Amino acid sequence: MSPDNLKEILQGIQAGKISPDEALEKLKTLPFENLGFAHLDHHRQLRTGIPEVIYCEGKSKEQLHTIIHKMSQAGATVLGTRLSPESYQAISDSLPENAVYDDLSRTLVINKNPESSYQGKICILTAGTSDIGVAEEAAITAEIYGSRVQRIFDVGVAGIHRLFNHIDEIRTARVLIVAAGMDGALASVVGGLVSCPVIALPTSVGYGTSFGGLSALLAMLNSCAPGIGVVNIDNGFGAACLAHRINIADPITKSQK
Incomplete structure (x- = not known):
């Protein structure tokens, strides 16, 4: 979706020609970000309720650095799974200050929202x-x-x-x-x-x-x-x-x- 397409949707909402629900359906199909070696699905949470997660095993230091940077830049909570201590050490210097690595679960979290949102x-x-x-x-x-x-x-x-x-x-x-x-x-x-x-x-x-x-x-x-x-x-x-x-x-x- 181009900026003009997105602007058209937003103007339609402002003018009352497009309902919020109709706009949400259109935004759910927003494109991925093509990195060549990966297609980042920034809007997966809109469709499924669960954002894209980085499966770190098998990815190079450069690939991990780029994916983490792009996802963090988008403002989303970043979760990486199966990140070995060795791989973490290789990329740790390039991570933002709020990155948290847990070596027991081998997970990396950035931009975590600390509040529980659900009663169950x-x-x-x-x-x-x-x-x-x-x-x-x-x-x-x-x-x-x-x-x-x-x-x-x-x-x-x-x-x-x-x-x-x-x-x-x-x-x-x-x-x-x-x-x-x-x-x-x-x-x-x-x-x-x-x-x-x-x-x-x-x-x-x-x-x-x-x-x-x-x-x-x-x-x-x-x-x-x-x-x-x-x-x-x-x-x-x-x-x-x-x-x-x-x-x-x-x-x-x-x-x-």
Whole structure:
């Protein structure tokens, strides 16, 4: 969309010829920014409610620098996932002062809005301490989008009494993310105790026959407990996006059906 096209829309709103809703539909199709090696979708949030996120793994120092600079320049909150400590060190000197890197979750955040915008709560559980890195990727992502997050870590089935000690808090959540490796059993246990949606997040934690999280993934997919959805192995970001959408969704009333 050219500046003249955009100006025409704005003038149409001013003159009352175009409604705000009609203008919003037009603006949702605004073009991407072509960097040659990347097409930045600055207006994804208009269409989906979730802005574009930088998957940092596999990108060069120069590519990361350019993408981060362009997205930050646009004024949006910037989230980078899977940013290794080595890659962070390589670009750290070029980052703005408000950039925050978390080496546990391997996330980079710039221009974060610190305020939670929604009343509903996402509760994130881990089976073990080794699952926290993946869980933190989910927690940081959900918080950036404006969801309120509660963390309850290391409550796996090897000591199930630890989970029951938090059950009242867990039941106040609108949606749960349960991160577990090894046998992945925690998601099924939690699914049998709560009425809200449960997002099972398999992690790659475990010994040989866990097959890098495959055993947890298959166990969660085959859960007997109803109301469980499953995301990919170690995909804390994907779990958070789904949880956030559930958290902000308005309940459907009988009059809307």
